[in-house]
Amino acid sequence: MLLSLRAIWFKHSQKKYMEIDEIKNKILDEILKIEKSIVEYKEQNQPIAPDDSIGRISRMDAINNKSITEATLRQAIQKSKDLHRVLSQIGTKDFGVCLKCRKTIPLGRILIRPQSLYCVNCAK
Numbered sequence: 001m002l003l004s005l006r007a008i009w010f011k012h013s014q015k016k017y018m019e020i021d022e023i024k025n026k027i028l029d030e031i032l033k034i035e036k037s038i039v040e041y042k043e044q045n046q047p048i049a050p051d052d053s054i055g056r057i058s059r060m061d062a063i064n065n066k067s068i069t070e071a072t073l074r075q076a077i078q079k080s081k082d083l084h085r086v087l088s089q090i091g092t093k094d095f096g097v098c099l100k101c102r103k104t105i106p107l108g109r110i111l112i113r114p115q116s117l118y119c120v121n122c123a124k
């Protein structure tokens with residue numbers, strides 16, 4: 001019994017070891033993507049031109065678009081922070097563990113949403 005448990009643990013840790021680089025690359029990929037978006041959102045978030053240079057309607061459009069961009073920008077910055085946090089946790093006991101219930105977050109979820117700090121149940 002003990003032996004088979006140990007074999008399972010060994011198999012699991014080998015698998016984990018092989019996947020760490022893959023997970024790291026995936027997270028780095030996501031960080032690059034999100035940081036590129038942040039730069040784009042910031043560019044879109046430049047001060048709005050005064051009334052006389054663009055029409056009143058398009059100025060209102062610009063204001064509406066700006067508030068959408070600001071919300072998107074905030075979300076993107078948060079996602080980037082979460083990704084950096086997950087990245088720094090790789091190889092530690094906190095990696096892939098739900099912040100709330102301390103259960104292991106399935107690898108599939110980490111790969112799809114690397115920034116998720118909670119398991120599916122706690123994220124609801």
Ligand SMILES: [Zn+2]
Pocket residue numbers: 098099100101102103118119120121122123
């Ligand atoms: Zn949980």
